[in-house]
Structure formats: structure tokens, C-alpha cells
Amino acid sequence: MDSPVEIPYQSFIKIDRKSDTAIYMQIAHQLINAIQRGSLPLGAKLPGTRTLSNILEVHRNTVVSAYDELFAQGWVESLPNKGTFVIGKNEEKPLKIKNFDKSNLRLYPQITGFSFKTTNILDNPFEHSECEYMFNDGVPDIRLTQIDQHSRIYSSIMKRKAHKVLGHYNHDGSEFFKKNLSNYLNLSRGLSISSNNLLITRSTEMSIYIVSEILLSEGDTVLVGDLSYFSVNMIFQKAGVRIVSVPVDHEGLSVEGVREICKKQKIRMLYLTPHHHYPTTVTLSAQRRLELLNLANEYGFAILEDDYDYDFHYDKSPILPLASADTNGMVIYIGSFGKSLAPGFRTGFIVAPENLMKEMRKYLGIIDRQGDILMEQVLGEMIAEGEIHRYLKKSLKVYQERRDRFIDLLNEYLGDHVSFNKPSGGLAVWAEWKTTVNLMQLSRYCSQNNLFLPRTLLYQNKELTAMRLGYGNLNFDEMESSIRILSESTRALIG
Template identity: 40%
Template sequence: MFPYKTSLKLNKNLKEPLYLQLANQFILLIREGNLPPGTKLVGSRTLADLLQVHRKTVVACYEELLLQGWVESIPKKGTFVNKSLPLAQKTTLVGTFKTSKKKSSGFNFYDNNCLSEKKTEKRKGVIYINDGTSDTRLTPTEEIARIYRKIASKKSAYTFLDYSSTHGNVKLREVLAVYLNNSRGLKISKENILITRGSQMGMWLSSQLLLKEGDIIVVGETNYSSADITFQYQKAQIKRVSVDENGLVIDQIEKLCKKQSIKAVYVTSHHHHPTTVTLSAERRIHLLNLAQKHNFAIIEDDYDYDFNYNHAPILPLASHDSSGNVIYIGSVCKTVAPVFRVGYLVASEDFVNEAAKLRGYVDRQGDALLELTFAEFIKSGDLDRHIRKLMKIYLQRRDLFCELLKNKLGDYFQFEVPKGGMAIWVHLNKQYSWSEVAKEASKHQLEVGEWQRYDLVNKKHNAIRIGFASYNDEEIKLLIEKLKQTFKSIKKVPIKHF
């Protein structure tokens, strides 16, 4: 007889009823060839005895197997494994019903070499250099959660629980239109807004709609690596123009336009990523004029509009866009916290509608409860108050960080104090390389991060972005100290000229 007793294991502590546990184990035995088609199953009384369960349990199990089509019942003969079931594949080992899901797939899929893994592993006691993230300890999470619960507890809340618009919650779109018009000089209405899951989704959707294989997109010679990768995924042709102290060199874009038809320009005009420079007024107008003349899109990623220390925020290109050439992308992720995936894509109505259609097949829709929470958070002025609070703190951190970097590590680093944002663009003395610094720093519990991503075209500029906003004063001092120790242990005499 088949070794039922050893092959069938019942666990009375599980929530799953015994008859179902039994049925599912039978199915596995059948599926994997241990009980081949045509096999007669042991009588219910015998099996109940073997397993020490009530006979009803076995009867219920056999009925379930019958219903599902795994066995057939032949009157006066008994219960048999369904003869019409195909034999299990030979490669399936007999008795392997405890195998776990494989590591590798049984099919081929496309390997997108351009994609890089986003590492977020954090070990205790280690300081991680980031490219300019916010300090999540300052997030008003309790306040946000309070609003969330209030909204979810309203009697009318159920109306927001169902499938809803792929454009995002209409109330947040209305509130955002007013907020962006007031704070950034836009002239939009809710029809120009698609609520996204943060800037990255705005970029993804734009890239999908604008670019196909071979299409040209212009970016800076150094550029935000996630943007590059998003465009590369579409197999777009990336053309790079220089970045100087006034941002992207627009004259080079003008020259490109004379030779080729370009589809889009990606720009972080407020503070260029990674170098932190601001696109000058002159170049802003020049770029807009070019876009209008040559009908290309400007993807304006305004990731750090809220943070300016030396003067008021500079209005985005989108505020001057009377011809519908700018796709303006932003989010609350840098300002409030990355976990709150609420962002926006602002553009002409036709583009917004097409992007909304597409997002219906990407993630179907956003989270209306969270979107309503942010509508209230913005409308009440809480967001603005939060920004003002952060501004003071981050300004102080920038100053401390830059001061220490200059005084303690001036021999190794060269940098300009950034006028805004949350990061410094730091050039390393040419005698060193970030690869050796990163390796050595690691020994001092300091992780430099993916320094490679700042030099995707191998220009050897030897610079990386170092965020200052996420560390408190103590942490800043510790980070600088660890960097100092790192250089000490590299034991080179720094040369004075960079």
C-alpha cells in the first residue's frame, strides 16, 4: 500500500480545516506522480484509522477531490485517481512535494542591462552618504496619520474605496492646482494635473509616451542617473550637453536642433542634478524658445523647489510655458518623506490624459485615502509650515557641513556652497579616486554609496553628490571625522592643485 501515513501530515493547530489539509496534500501527491492516474485510493475507514482522524474528515476530503476533478468514484469499486489526468512531467522527482520555489525560472525573460538595482540596505552603526535625502526624523508622521485616519473614519469614506480615476483624486488635483499656481507661478487648472506615485512615475510615464527606440533626448553631461536609465530603458538615444555654472549649455542644444530632430530635453533647472547649479534666466528663456520653435518637450524635474537658502525659489520653466512644451514633475517625497508616494505631472491636457490612460495599465490608480490626506495637509497650510521648519534646520546643517568640509578636509575636496537643495557637489583631489576612498571608508563604517553613477560617461570629473540634510549636527561631525580617518589611512600626501 502507498505510505499514506508518512506522506500525509495533518496539523490540528492550523486554521485550515483537516479535510482541506488532507485534500491539498492528496492533490500534491497526484500532481507530482506519487499517485498516478488510475491508482485506487485506500478506503475512507482505513485511512481514517491510519491517520487517527474522524471518518467524516476523509469522506469530506474525497468529496472535495471529486468536485475538483482529481479523483473519480466508481460505484461499488471505490475512489480512483482520475484516469484522464496527464502524467506528471518526468523531470519532477518523486517525493519532492516539499521542494521550495526555485531560484531560477523555467522560462526566458528579457534582461534589461540598463536597469540598476536600488540599494537601500542599512546596517546599524554605519553612516551612509546619500545624494540629498531628507531627514525622515523630522517628518510630521503622526499628524499625517491622524488626518489619514480621520478621512478613513468618515461615514462617506467608502465612496473613496472603490476603483477611481486614473488621474488621481479630484480634490487633491484641485488643491494642488491652487498650491502650484500660488507657490510656483503656474497657470494651471486641475485638468493639467496627473497625480503620480512620486517624480519617478512622472518620468516613467513621460518616457513611455515620448520616446521609442532611437528617439533623441538631451540631458546634461552629468545627469540624474535614474533619469538616464529611464530613458535608456526605452532605447532612446541620449545626447549630452555640457553643464557649467549656469546649468545646461543651451547653445549646444540649439546646435543639435539644427542637425537633428530632438524629442525632449530633461532638465533639473532649479538645481541641476547632480551639480546643484541653477539654470540662468537667460538660458531659461532660450530653452523655452527653442522648445517652441522645434516642438520638443521639456521634462522639468523640480525635485528640490522648496529648498533655497540664498534667495526665493526661482520660478520653474513651467511658469513661463505658454505653448504647452513643459512637462513639470514634482513630488512631496523629498519634502515630507519618500514613503508618501504622492507626486504630480503637470502638462497640457492632452498629454495628461494620455499619461492617465497609460497609468491605468501600470498600477491602475493611486491611493485616494493618502491623496485626500495630502489635499488636507496642503490646504491647511501644514505643508508650508513644515517646509519653513525644515528650511531653517537644513540651512544650518548646510553651513555646518560646508564649514567642516572646508576646514577639516579642504586638502581633499573642492566644492561650491550650494544655494539650495540638500546636497553638495564635491570634487575629490585628483590624486585620489572615489573607488579607493569608498573602499577605505567602508573600513571606518562609512558607506560612500554608488559613486559610479555620477560619471556614467566616464568623464573622470572625480566628483560625487553628498547630501547634508539628513544628518543632525552630531552625525555631520561624525561623518566628517570618518572621512578624515579614511584619508589618513590612505596615507598619501595630498597635492594642492585639483
């Protein structure tokens, strides 16, 4: 064991004589911190009080008081005729942290000693509020999730298969899950893929980031809908590409708009959410889907198809994705599996030809080598046992009832002020104001009345005043209260 005089106590004990904290407490806290960090090994012998007082240039009684504090907190023990030692040699339980003096935070540097790049592109756009009611952009209601049942499956796998699934890294994903997910996507999306065409990620955003890293270079042109998903636009902007908006109407993205741009410049990628366009919720027509595939083949651009809200359809069967009709390898299909489940049970995926998949696995191996193979095993069993199908069928009935009720309430409270269409699926309604309203001011009015409207839901320019109003997370009573507040605030604002 190191002798006490070989340990550089002056390197980790810094005394601030202007601090409100007593000097003996400063010494005690910093010794505790040194033990926690390993600077003072378990079982190490501390210097005698006279020796340490000379090293630190303090009175011996100050060191005595510091040692008494360490002894009282259970960090050291005093052995007769031997000295004072750090407790912990052969300890099976970690020592519980008794206290932490936040004044010691001043010892850590507040700024770096080197320069680095900063960006405002990736500033967090999301807001939080203590309001009782709030609208979001359309997320499921976690209260409908059968968390107990999912947890039991998770616990069962831990007991039965933990030694198989936790004993190694697998950034390629669980083969069991990939096999079941590929079957699920083939049946529900009309795809014809194997597990070799799948990459498992943590989220849709991670999927888009990986695709962008491989396919996009600074200065490339990417087409998106006007309007488009802000989070995805942030990823594209970070990649240094030029984002060009394409008009969107009641049939979805304008094919003519895409064709006119292609005639004038080279396009690298088109991003779209054809099932329910974000944020307007319109569905891309089947005819336009085929026309976009033909344009991609003709002009050689990739299509990044996001299956946003694909699982949530009510009135009729969903139109199959572009990827189901792609025979030339022009479409990269991404999505989030288990969106109707609790957030901790969801995962992202990418579907693409094998040559691109090979390259994407390299990137995933860098940013997420470990993966979450245990959760993938859980999701794989939920697919294999039909649990996902049963849960979706049950939850879709609830969400359809909520959509219908939400539409009725909008007509009742705001029919004179906004126009909207009843969406065929998804968890949100696109509402456009008939009269000019300052949406930021309206948001402040609502907040004063206990309703939170995040700025990410507000869309306003010279030609448009609109909101994306999510209803999926609201029960009937919460819907009525929220829309009533929005209605009252609107009337108070426009008179």
C-alpha cells in the same frame, strides 16, 4: 461536498523518499498546503486511512500519523462514525498557519519553461550597508517628520470619509487633491493650471516612465545634462533612445551646447532639473531658461522639467520653473509632492496640456488603476489647512542650519583636498577632489571605518573626481563623525 475519492490527492501530494523530512510529515504539510490553496475545500471529508495509503502507496500507519499531525495542528476534526473532515466550514476567523516546511519549495519550478527578454539596464543600482554612518544623494530626515500628526489626519479621514473615497477606483486621482494641488503649484511655482492639467502618480520615476511611453520611440534622441540623474537615464535607455549629454557649468545646462546639437540632428526631448541640477546642485539661470524655451519652440523638441528639490531653498526665493513661462505647450512639468514628509505620504505628479494629459491617463489606468485616493485626500487636507506650508517653513530652518554646519565641517576637515560651492538649496553638496583619488578604494576605506559611500554618489573619469554628499538626513554629531571618517580615509589613501 466532493467525495474524498474524487479529489486528486496524487496531484498535490508528492513524496520524496530521499528527503530528511519524515514521510508522514511530508503528507501532512502538503495536505495543509492543499487546504490553504483551496484544493481541499473547508468541510471536505478526507479519505479513510486505508484508502489514502493505497492511493499514495505508503503504509497505513504513515497516513494515521499524518492525520494525527493535522488534528494536533487544528486542521481537521474526527467525527465518530462519519470520518475525518477539514475544519473551517462557517469559520469566521482564518486558520493560523502553524508551520511551513521549506523543503516543499523544491516542488515549485525553479525556471520557466519558456524564454523571455532580460535586461541589465534596469539592474538595481542601490546598495545597502550595516555601517553606522552613511552618505546619500540628499534625502530628508524622516526623524523631523511629524508622523503622529499625519497619522491622525489619515485616521480622521478613514472615520469620516472612508465610504466616499474607498468605494470606487479612480486612476485619475482625487479631484479634491488635484484642486488643492493645482492651487498650491500655481501659488508656489507661478503656474496657471487647473486640475485638468494634473496627473497624480506614485513617484517621479513613474511620471517619467509614462511620459517616455507616450513621447519616445526607439532611436529618438534625448538630451540630458553631463552629468545627469542615473535613475532617469535607466528609463530612457529602456525606451531604446539615444542619450546625448550636454555640458553643465556654473549657470546650469549649456544653451549653446543644446543649439549646436539641434543644428546637426533631430531632438525629441530635453530632460533637466533646473532648480538644482542633479548631481552638481547648480541652478539654471533665468536667462538660460528663456533661451531654452525659445530653442524648444524653434526646433520642436519637448522639455521634460523635473522640479527636483524645488521645495528646499534657503538664501532667496527660487527661480520660477520653465513651465511658468511656457506659452506654447513645450514643457512637461513633473515632481514629487510632499518630499519633506515620510516616504509613505509622498506622491508624484505631472503637469501638461490637456491633450497630452488625456493620453497619459490611459497609461496610468493600465499600470495604476486603483491609485491611492485615501492618501490623496490626506494630502489635499494638509494643503487646504495650511499644514504643508507650516511644516515646510519649520523644516527649512533645520535644513538650512544643517547645510551651514556641513559646509563648515567640510572646510575644517577636507578643505585642503576638495573644492565645493555652498548650495543655495537642496539637501546635498557637490564636492570635487583637488588631487586624483580612487573613489572606489576610498569607499572601501570608509566602509572599514563604519562609513558607507554608495557607488551612486561617486563620479570619476579622466577629467573629474567628485562626490554628491547628502547632508539632509544627518544631525550635527552624525555629520562630524561622517566627515571625520571621510577625511581620515582620504589622508590614509593619498598619504
